[in-house]
Amino acid sequence: MNDEQLKNELLGIALEAAHRAGELLRDGRPADLGVAATKTSSIDVVTEMDLAAEKLITGFLGERRPEDGLLGEEGADTRGSSGVRWVIDPLDGTVNYLYGLPSWAVSIAAQRDGETLVGVVTIPMRGETFRAVQGAGARLGDRPLACRTAPRLEEALIGTGFGYLTERRAAQGEVVRRLLPKVRDIRRGGSAATDLCDLAAGRFNGYYERGLNPWDFAAGELIAREAGALTGGRPGDPLSGELAVAGAPGVFEPLQRLLEDLGAWHD
Known part of the structure; x- marks a missing residue:
């Protein structure tokens, strides 16, 4: 498999994993959602949905590419043997999610030798999915993206x-x-x-x-x-x-x- 084929495969997998996790988080949020644990401080929270989303993503990636490594916010950390490592934030913006605010996301990247090849971020409450492939540009859905400069x-x-x-x-x-x-x-x-x-x-x-x-x-x-x-x-x-x-x-x-x-x- 050449580099382009690998990147396309990783992108497809990342998009599917992010979509599944985003649906779980959007549609499965309990009305009485509470804090499951705290991390660095009493305001650095983890909910049961963070844990469920990471379990869904790591399970899916394990099925599709079992030899890859994993690094996730909620504890996933395996080295793998393929040279590819997935870096996962199953719910970025947990406090927003806990309070019912819309700015939260599922973030999935695939790296090889420390270099990011593919990135996908889905923001379910906006209905937006961003993606990028190394050397091939970034897109929001099918629309190419370009950052905006400022004169000063x-x-x-x-x-x-x-x-x-x-x-x-x-x-x-x-x-x-x-x-x-x-x-x-x-x-x-x-x-x-x-x-x-x-x-x-x-x-x-x-x-x-x-x-x-x-x-x-x-x-x-x-x-x-x-x-x-x-x-x-x-x-x-x-x-x-x-x-x-x-x-x-x-x-x-x-x-x-x-x-x-x-x-x-x-x-």
């Missing part, structure tokens, strides 16, 4: 998110206070995967966040890049949990420099 950083709409630890949230709030006068406005949606897709679709000009995990950004980062966005961390570094920055050309560089000056990379 001062005219850019920026997305961001906050962590769950008290000290980190306080530091992030201070960064927002100092950043807000220097941009058009700031939005906090509650789902990193959704924010990166909105950047790809031209709904944001830039995005940044500290404290993400690989499953939060693996699919969305590829979708943003394939739509023409630039991505990274601190100047000269790749995007990581320390700092994730993404933006249209002309916005990314000044935003990255400003975030470095504001100390957005530390608590």
